[in-house]
Amino acid sequence: MLEPRPSLKAPNLGDVITPADAMKWALIIARNGAGFVAPNPMVGCVIVDRDHKFIAGGWHAKIGEAHAEADALDRFSLVRGKPENLAGCHVYVTLEPCAHEGRTGSCAKLLAPLKPASVTYAIQDPNPKVAGQGAKILSGAGVVTVCLSEARAWPAFPDKPIEAGVQIDLVEEAEDLSEVFLWTMRNQGKGALPFVTVKVAASLDGRVSMHSGESQWITGEQAREKGHRLRLEHDAVIVGRKTVEADNPSMNVRLEEFAGHVNSVVLVDPKAKLMDRLKEFNIAKVRPPERVFVCVQTGVADPAAVARGRAQGFNVFEAEGAKSGVIDLRDMLKKLRELGIGSVYVEGGAGTVGPFIDHDxxxxxxxxxxxxxxxxxxxxxxxxxxxxxxxxxxxxxxxQRVKLIGADIHITGRFDL
Ligand SMILES: NC(=O)c1ccc[n+]([C@@H]2O[C@H](COP(=O)([O-])OP(=O)(O)OC[C@H]3O[C@@H](n4cnc5c(N)ncnc54)[C@H](OP(=O)(O)O)[C@@H]3O)[C@@H](O)[C@H]2O)c1
Known part of the structure; x- marks a missing residue:
């Protein structure tokens, strides 16, 4: 599939926008929360008036702070005077409004008494504390409530069916937006693994480094910027021992608008070869030691080196070896999840990426x-x-989705696990 729809221009106050574009805009602004909301999902919300004129968009910006619906309602109130003026308006959210009181109040309970004409959400929240309860609160209050993945008509235009292709696209985009959250909710308990993303930057013929080891840079600036955004969306970046030695990368997020953001890194160093020099490498210079996870192999790494690493504050942990002699990556991931890492972004090199693919x-x-x-x-x-x-x-x-990014080609897709 080639880039399904052109990206949407930001709507201005008062622009008439279609229900599809309202949801699309909610999906776009949701990503403003990337890197700051985990383990919560990124969520976006758009409010239009009864004539479908755009009024406000909001998103969940930070864990513990306002959810997307509350943020959109705050922005709505700035324009329309007070939240009560939501009556008769239409609300579009990328995920079912929550039913429970967590760090913040219930979004369904916030919206229901304000009597919007409709609330459309793209997908149901699988969190057992929500799972249809948010929708129940809203419909119980007389609000037309529509789950896009099951809907037949747009709530704002009850007689108008949803174009099938558009509907599938929006639902899939919402699932992709929330994929880490959905995975985490559906995979809980002992042995659960983090969500795993692998990223590769290669030549057209699939080469990631020259015989000499030279590899910077194969792709252009825009592709690299996208790579930084993807780092932002994961709890930790994974890198192999040889890449750290060869390139001394920082593996941090270098985006102007996210200056000061600190991410975690996982170094795969089975024999603890870099442990005593770790402080000299950029991965340990740009973040505090507790954000540097080092995976060593049980029975292979020198316990004294492991102890020295821990004494310096690094998060050193052991994983079992697999039959092939390499680290059992399932065991490594299980340990990472236990350490609070819910999603990982594997950046290579090939010696690290290959075993990930092989482990399914x-x-x-x-x-x-x-x-x-x-x-x-x-x-x-x-x-x-x-x-x-x-x-x-x-x-x-x-x-799979394919698009041009600068002069490079970006291909992404999911594996069924
Ligand atoms: N174009 C790109 O996207 C890209 C990205 C990253 C790196 N690179 C380039 O790739 C080159 C380095 O890549 P590389 O393939 O040689 O090495 P690498 O993947 O960076 O590191 C491989 C090493 O990491 C350890 N390791 C990783 N996974 C392991 C596992 N499952 N079990 C046990 N040990 C594991 C092993 O360390 P020990 O040897 O200590 O056992 C292994 O030899 C550099 O030239 C770099 O510039 C390119």
Whole structure:
């Protein structure tokens, strides 16, 4: 599929927008919360008046702070004087309004007494404390409540059916937006793994580094900026020992609007080779030691080196070895989830990415392809260290999207796990 719809221009106050564009805008602004709301989902909300004129959009900006509906309502009140003027308006939310009181109040209970004409949400919240309860509160108060993944008509235009393609696209985008949250809610308890995203930046022929080791930069600035946004959306970035030694990357989020954001990094260093020099590397210079996780292999890493790493404040943890001699990545991920990491972003190199693909634990793949061919028998391909015997067994992407990003091609999709 080629980029399903052109990205939407920001609506101005008073612009008449379609229900589809209201939901699309809610999906776009939801991502303003990236990096600040986990383990909550990113959520966006748009309010239009009875004539479908745009009034306000809001999002969940930070854990513990206002949910998207409350934020949108605050902005609505600035324009329309008071929340009570929501009566007769239409509300679009990317996720079912919550029913429970958590760090903040219930959004369904906030909206219900204000009597909006309708509340449309893209997908149901699988959190057992919500799961349809939010919708029940709203419909119980007489508000037309529509779950887009099940709906047949737009609430604002009861006689107008939803265009099937548009509806599927919006629901899928909402699921993609909330994929980490949905995964976390559906995978709980002992042995649960974090959501795993793998990212690769390669030449058109799949090479990630030259025979000499040179690899910076294969793709352009816009693709790299997108890479930084993806770092923001995950709890931790995973990097292999050799990449840290070769490139001394920081693995932080370098985006002007998120200056000061501190992310976590996981270094895969089975033999604890870098432990005594870790402080010299940028991954340990740009963040406090407790945000540096180091995975060593049980029975392989020198316990004295592990103790020295811990004494410096690094989060050193052990994972079992797999039969192949490499770290059992399921065990590593299980430990990370226990340490509070709900999503990881694997950035390579190939020695790290390959085993992830082989372990069948990758939820989402992002491949950025430069339109240059590097060739060379000894240049490294990103999938050199994983593989199948037969064509039919190839790992197949679902819901794939392809678009141009600057001069590069961005391909993303999910694996069924
Ligand atoms: N274009 C891109 O997207 C991209 C991204 C990142 C890196 N790179 C390039 O890739 C090159 C380095 O990549 P690389 O493939 O040589 O190395 P790497 O993936 O960075 O590191 C591999 C090493 O990490 C450890 N490791 C990773 N996963 C493991 C597992 N499951 N079990 C046990 N150990 C594991 C091992 O350390 P030990 O050897 O200590 O056992 C392994 O040798 C650099 O030139 C870098 O510039 C390119």
């Amino acid at each position: 634990i990758v939820n989402r793949l992002h491949v950025f392809l430069a339109t240059s061919v590097l060739g060379g028998k000894y240049a490294t391909g990103w999938s050199d260290l994983c593989g199948v015997e037969k064509l039919k067994d190839g790992w197949k992407l679902k819901r």
